[in-house]
Amino acid sequence: MSHIPWPVPEPVLPSDVDPVLAHATRAAVRAFAEARRVHDRAALAEKVQIGADGTPTMRLDILVDTAVAEAANAHKVNLLSEEIGSIDNGSAVTLVVDPVDGTANAAAGVPLSAFAGVVAVDGVPKEALTCWLDTGRCWHAVAGRPTPYRTSGRRELDGAAVSLLRPHGPDDNAWWRITKRAARVRILSSSCIEAALVAEGSTDAFADAGSDTHRIMDLAAAMVTVPAAGGAVLDVHGRPLEIDPDLTRRWSGVVAASRELAEELASTIKEAL
Amino acid sequence: MSHIPWPVPEPVLPSDVDPVLAHATRAAVRAFAEARRVHDRAALAEKVQIGADGTPTMRLDILVDTAVAEAANAHKVNLLSEEIGSIDNGSAVTLVVDPVDGTANAAAGVPLSAFAGVVAVDGVPKEALTCWLDTGRCWHAVAGRPTPYRTSGRRELDGAAVSLLRPHGPDDNAWWRITKRAARVRILSSSCIEAALVAEGSTDAFADAGSDTHRIMDLAAAMVTVPAAGGAVLDVHGRPLEIDPDLTRRWSGVVAASRELAEELASTIKEAL
Numbered sequence: 078m079s080h081i082p083w084p085v086p087e088p089v090l091p092s093d094v095d096p097v098l099a100h101a102t103r104a105a106v107r108a109f110a111e112a113r114r115v116h117d118r119a120a121l122a123e124k125v126q127i128g129a130d131g132t133p134t135m136r137l138d139i140l141v142d143t144a145v146a147e148a149a150n151a152h153k154v155n156l157l158s159e160e161i162g163s164i165d166n167g168s169a170v171t172l173v174v175d176p177v178d179g180t181a182n183a184a185a186g187v188p189l190s191a192f193a194g195v196v197a198v199d200g201v202p203k204e205a206l207t208c209w210l211d212t213g214r215c216w217h218a219v220a221g222r223p224t225p226y227r228t229s230g231r232r233e234l235d236g237a238a239v240s241l242l243r244p245h246g247p248d249d250n251a252w253w254r255i256t257k258r259a260a261r262v263r264i265l266s267s268s269c270i271e272a273a274l275v276a277e278g279s280t281d282a283f284a285d286a287g288s289d290t291h292r293i294m295d296l297a298a299a300m301v302t303v304p305a306a307g308g309a310v311l312d313v314h315g316r317p318l319e320i321d322p323d324l325t326r327r328w329s330g331v332v333a334a335s336r337e338l339a340e341e342l343a344s345t346i347k348e349a350l
Numbered sequence: 351m352s353h354i355p356w357p358v359p360e361p362v363l364p365s366d367v368d369p370v371l372a373h374a375t376r377a378a379v380r381a382f383a384e385a386r387r388v389h390d391r392a393a394l395a396e397k398v399q400i401g402a403d404g405t406p407t408m409r410l411d412i413l414v415d416t417a418v419a420e421a422a423n424a425h426k427v428n429l430l431s432e433e434i435g436s437i438d439n440g441s442a443v444t445l446v447v448d449p450v451d452g453t454a455n456a457a458a459g460v461p462l463s464a465f466a467g468v469v470a471v472d473g474v475p476k477e478a479l480t481c482w483l484d485t486g487r488c489w490h491a492v493a494g495r496p497t498p499y500r501t502s503g504r505r506e507l508d509g510a511a512v513s514l515l516r517p518h519g520p521d522d523n524a525w526w527r528i529t530k531r532a533a534r535v536r537i538l539s540s541s542c543i544e545a546a547l548v549a550e551g552s553t554d555a556f557a558d559a560g561s562d563t564h565r566i567m568d569l570a571a572a573m574v575t576v577p578a579a580g581g582a583v584l585d586v587h588g589r590p591l592e593i594d595p596d597l598t599r600r601w602s603g604v605v606a607a608s609r610e611l612a613e614e615l616a617s618t619i620k621e622a623l
Contacts, residue, residue, distance in 0.1 A: 079500060079551055083487065118551070181534060185511065186552030188485075189538075212461075212485055214356065227352060238458065243535045253526075261454060262516045264537040265462075278352055278391070279459030 080117045081186040085110035086213035088192075094217055095196050095204050097172060101148040102208050102215075105176055105192040108144035109183070109210050112137050122184035129162025130292050130324040137184050141176040141192070157197075159294050163322040171197045173320055175294040179267030183210065193269040195297040197320050205301035207273045216273040218302040226276040226306035228334035234341045236260045237281040240271040245288035248329075251349035252286040255342065272299035272332045276306040282333040284342050287313050287350045289327040293320055296330045303332055309339040313346045353390050354459040358383035359486035361465075367490055368469050368477050370445060374421040375481050375488075378449055378465040381417035382456070382483050385410050395457035402435025403565050403597040410457050414449040414465070430470075432567050436595040444470045446593055448567040452540030456483065466542040468570040470593050478574035480546045489546040491575040499549045499579035501607035507614045509533045510554040513544040518561035521602075524622035525559040528615065545572035545605045549579040555606040557615050560586055560623045562600040566593055569603045576605055582612040586619045 088106050090099050112121060121137040128134035142160040149156040149164060155171040156164040173195040177183050183190035188211035196204040207216045218224045231237055238261040244252040256262045263280070265271050268291065271283040276299070285291050296318055299310050312318060313329035329346070333339035361379050363372055385394060394410040401407035415433040422429040422437060428444040429437040446468040450456050456463035461484035469477040480489045491497045504510055511534040517525040529535045536553070538544050541564065544556040549572070558564050569591055572583050585591060586602035602619070606612035 081552070082498070082550075181511075186550060187536070187547060188487075188552075214461075225355070238454075244529060256517060261539070262537060263460070263539055264535060266534070266536055274460060277355075277459060279354070279461075 081113050083188065083211070085113060085210060088208045088215055089213045090215055091217045094206055097148070097152045097154055097170070098194050098196050098204060098206050100152065101145050101172055101174065101194050102192055102206055104144040104148040105141050106208065106210060108141045109177065112140040118185060128160040130159050134160045135180050135184055138177050138180055145174050145176050157294070157320065157322060159292060159324070162324060169199050171320065173197055173202070173294055173297045175269060177210070178269040178295065182266050187266070189265050189267045189270055191267055191269040193294065193298040195301060200320050202297055202301050202320065205298040207269050207298045207302070209270055216276060216302060218305045220301050220305065224302070224305045226302065227278050228275060228303070228306050228308040229278045229281050230307060231281040231334045232337040234258050234338065234345060237338065240265060240274070240280055240283040242285045242288060242290055244286070245290060248287040248350065251346040254345060254349045255284065255286055258345070268295040269298055272303060275308055275332050275334060276302045278334070282331070282338055282342055284331045284346065285313070285329040287329045287346045289329050291328045291330040292324060293318065293326065296328065299332045308332065308334045309336040311339050311343060313343045354386050356461065356484070358386060358483060361481045361488055362486045363488055364490045367479055370421070370425045370427055370443070371467050371469050371477060371479050373425065374418050374445055374447065374467050375465055375479055377417040377421040378414050379481065379483060381414045382450065385413040391458060401433040403432050407433045408453050408457055411450050411453055418447050418449050430567070430593065430595060432565060432597070435597060442472050444593065446470055446475070446567055446570045448542060450483070451542040451568065455539050460539070462538050462540045462543055464540055464542040466567065466571040468574060473593050475570055475574050475593065478571040480542045480571045480575070482543055489549060489575060491578045493574050493578065497575070497578045499575065500551050501548060501576070501579050501581040502551045502554050503580060504554040504607045505610040507531050507611060507618060510611065513538060513547070513553055513556040515558045515561060515563055517559070518563060521560040521623065524619040527618060527622045528557065528559055531618070541568040542571055545576060548581055548605050548607060549575045551607070555604070555611055555615055557604045557619065558586070558602040560602045560619045562602050564601045564603040565597060566591065566599065569601065572603070572605045581605065581607045582609040584612050584616060586616045
């Protein structure tokens with residue numbers, strides 16, 4: 078198996094990003110670039126342990142997550158991360174991160190993977206940054222502050238452009254029903270990039286069609302970025318989206334350009350499951 | 351509807367690209383950047399005429415295709431293009447182009463669209479360039495010369511990573527059968543980028559699961575780039591892939607990391623149709 082030859086650019090960070098979040102993002106990007114320089118595709122994708130979320134962890138994830146944990150420790154904030162799990166540094170601030178969202182893409186060389194980080198204070202998400210690792214493009218939002226992003230505003234599923242997770246089996250029927258009602262369907266295999274595209278109005282919605290694959294770090298950045306842009310984030314079964322150190326919890330997240338579209342997607346999926 | 355705010359970088363062209371192809375690529379990128387600067391998403395996506403291929407043409411396509419035609423005329427080569435159709439400048443050389451592959455992505459702001467150009471001499475494709483418009487990343491190959499790309503070499507569908515067009519109706523059954531046998535499925539909605547990812551070994555295959563959506567310009571760059579990297583390009587029904595000014599012709603293209611995988615995909619799709 079060969080190395081991925083493409084460069085990993087520096088992240089293009091807005092000037093007002095929280096310093097801890099900026100540090101963690103830069104550390105993640107640097108570790109990601111180094112991992113791709115040193116390891117070939119097979120080594121990046123090798124499953125080297127079971128992560129804190131209970132699923133096998135690729136070498137690439139570990140390398141990036143370790144760099145992010147060092148950044149969190151240096152600033153004495155807590156960390157909640159897909160692979161390493163929960164680190165309690167006794168702070169009111171927790172950094173919630175998906176070190177490499179779209180790991181399968183990233184390890185194979187499909188240029189759609191992201192670092193996503195959220196600053197939560199006493200469990201409430203306050204600021205989010207999603208960095209598209211292959212290009213350095215970043216989406217940033219702070220709860221309660223205006224953002225440059227506006228969703229498409231679309232309210233109806235019929236004719237919408239929808240991104241989905243690939244069908245997982247239990248959700249096949251719901252997956253197909255959404256696909257047949259949408260005008261366009263994409264599977265980019267990076268939840269955080271797909272959510273950012275909803276926030277900026279490039280697509281109308283992104284959903285897990287009921288497979289309960291989403292962990293909180295797949296949705297945390299969207300929970301800040303998408304409502305600030307006029308959209309909505311919810312769970313198909315109405316379970317509250319909560320930042321929780323218990324990483325065995327799962328959701329079927331729906332990220333949409335409007336509350337009406339999010340609710341129509343959720344009810345359509347629930348009926349079909 | 352809002353403008354797409356992201357920059358369009360200059361293409362990163364290898365030094366040995368055919369000068370006509372290089373000129374056409376630069377012209378396409380410049381026109382694409384200008385179109386996004388001037389027009390909002392709705393205006394880019396507006397269907398302003400019926401293209402030479404018989405399908406509605408978006409404003410974005412026309413703007414880029416016009417710039418490419420000017421480049422072809424300046425060099426007195428023939429042009430075969432999705433929208434404008436066939437221009438005969440009495441040359442043995444024909445530039446076969448998809449000015450904006452993934453137009454729906456490009457007009458909406460989903461950052462997966464490409465310019466793809468092929469230099470054909472007396473109808474035989476000799477050189478191909480695929481330029482990912484959102485990043486400037488280019489894939490280049492010349493028939494008969496070594497390329498830096500190697501496919502994954504994968505020979506079996508079971509467990510493969512496969513990109514597909516979204517299901518179109520007549521191909522639903524075949525689409526689903528491929529999805530259930532592959533380990534990973536993606537729908538990136540840009541045939542030329544998906545083919546380039548097969549060439550470089552980032553994914554194992556890309557297919558139209560029998561919907562006969564592909565025109566020759568969706569496959570022409572792959573016909574040079576993928577075999578040079580060890581893979582294969584064919585049609586589900588075994589129809590020869592030919593550069594033909596008759597743009598009503600359609601194929602169900604299969605682009606795969608090996609001939610074995612291409613044939614298994616084609617026969618699996620054919621049985622399920």
